[in-house]
Amino acid sequence: MTLECLNKKILKAHEIKDVPSLGHLYLKAGKLFVDKGDIDHACFLLTAAYVFCLEAGLTEAEDARAILINYGREE
Amino acid sequence: MSGVNSDLSATLKPIGQARGLPNEHYIDDAVFDEEKKVVLFDNWVGIGISSDVPNLGDVFPVEFAGMPLLVVREAKNSVSVYQNTCRHRGMILIEKAGNVRGTIRCPYHSWCYGLDGKLRSTPHAGGPGRNLDKSLDRKQLGLIKINSYVFREVVFVNISGNAPPFVDYASKLINRWREHEKPLFHGGKESSFPFDVACNWKLAVENYCESYHLPWIHPGLNSYSRLEDHYHIEEPGNFAGQGTKVYRQIEDNDGLKFPDFEGLSDFWNKGAEYVAFFPNVLFAAQRDHAYAIILLPQGPNRTIERNEIFYSFDPKERPDLQDLISQNAKLWKGVLEEDIFVVEGMQKGRKGVHFDGGKFAPVMDSPTFVFHDWVAKKIDQSRSL
Incomplete structure (x- = not known):
């Protein structure tokens, strides 16, 4: 999925308050920026992923958290 | 407390000489705030x-x-x-x-x-x-x-965090109704009916405490539950109310009744008790169903009353009793609605600047006096600190 496509889906998910989708989509976007080496922006997106995954009770919250911990951004 | 000037000296006298709580305790914002802390937040509500x-x-x-x-x-x-x-x-x-x-x-x-x-x-x-x-x-x-x-399916809180543990605070009522420590099942949507009432929350407590008003306000009871069939329940500092010795179970046209709570003694065959647990919950204990009325103060002159009915069985497992559950909810709603004009009328009456809190009829009003006395002592103790 391209970043542009992800952004559109994220905006749509915000619009309809689809929290589980927000968790999944931000996680994908965060991982894309990790791959690009833009860690600050990746952690910004992964923080959103972590929050929405937590809110939705998704196990992927731990994936996001693990990456954030790895970069010293979460505990 | 600054700005609060109600005079409780008459309320703190023995019932024969006492007057009820002064008007400020029903209509004044500053006294409402004082009671909020001392009477509500410092206790289990x-x-x-x-x-x-x-x-x-x-x-x-x-x-x-x-x-x-x-x-x-x-x-x-x-x-x-x-x-x-x-x-x-x-x-x-x-x-x-x-x-x-x-x-x-x-x-x-x-x-x-x-x-x-x-x-x-x-x-x-x-x-x-x-x-x-x-x-x-x-x-x-x-x-x-x-x-x-x-307790009895009601969620109680002690907001200030300085009251004794609930089981100590409520020990006398817990002991009185020990036989009723049974699972309670909510009757469902129809068994939950709130009233938005234009009165101070205490007036609902006071009305619930006594049977004196029954023949006048609930004349339908006269045919089977006469005034002389009732008795006072008084536990100063904790709860007050009334009991009846002639409780009659509701039944449908085919004689179907609700199942009793298990293991009750013979007293409860015809006995039922209605207790205001201070400060704000009105309970009923009966052989075949129970209810709780939770008073949610919205200000000095407005109260939401949540009326909730409970049974000894899970209604989802007894579709044959659904009609009777509906009938029972309608019955209680009708009875409890009969009290609304009284508590709202007493609220209006407290705008009378010459009203002195009211003279108690000692024989009939003593449970109500127990509540006034509790409130007055809580406030008096707080003011003397």
Whole structure:
């Protein structure tokens, strides 16, 4: 999925308050920026992923958290 | 307390000489605020029922006398109550009842709390994408837990946190109704009917305490439950009310009745008791069903009354009793509605500047006096500190 496509889906998910989708989509976007080496922006997106995954009770919250911990951004 | 000038000296006299609480205790904002602290928050108050949160993760916000509270089904058999306020910027966390699948997320900056109240996440608190800050100790920043206890399916809280443990506070009522310590099942949607009443919450307590009004306000009772069939219940400092010796079970045209609570002694075959548990919950104990009325003060002259009926059986497992449950809810709603004009009328009467709190009829009003005396002593003790 391209970043542009992800952004559109994220905006749509915000619009309809689809929290589980927000968790999944931000996680994908965060991982894309990790791959690009833009860690600050990746952690910004992964923080959103972590929050929405937590809110939705998704196990992927731990994936996001693990990456954030790895970069010293979460505990 | 500054700005509060009610004179309680007449209320603190023995019943024969006493007058009721002065008008200010029903119409004055400053006295309402004083009572909020001393009479409500310092004691165990009912705020809802456990079936407000039937499923794990259910959350139910309650504003009790202005205090934002959140009832949470934290575990299958455990209900917790928190202050419904984010520890960050004081945002209200939950405004509508619902189910939280994971964490409680503040809608402002998305600080997240577990159902156990622990602070789980503080997004961007240390800068964008940086969620930590050395000054921010999450262990110290969980939701403020409010002491709570579920008794007869009513969720009680002690907001100030300075009352004795609930089982000590309520020990006399627990002992009196020990035989009724049985599972209670809520009757469902029709068995829950709130009233929005234009009166001070105490007037609903006072009316509930005595049987004196029954022949005049509930004439339908006269045919089978006469005034002389009732007795006073008085536990000064704790609860007051009335009992009847001629309780009659409701039944349908085919003679179908509700099943009794198991193991009750013979007394309860015809006995039933109606008790105002101070300060704000009105209970009924009967052989075949129970109810609780929770008084939610909205200000000096407005009260929401939550009326909730419970049974000895799970209504979902007894479809044959659904019609009778509906009939019973209609019956109680009708009886309890008959009291509304009385409590609203007493509220209006307290605008009379020459009203002196009222002369008690000692024989008939003594349970009501027990409540006045309790309120007056709580306030008097507080003012003398």
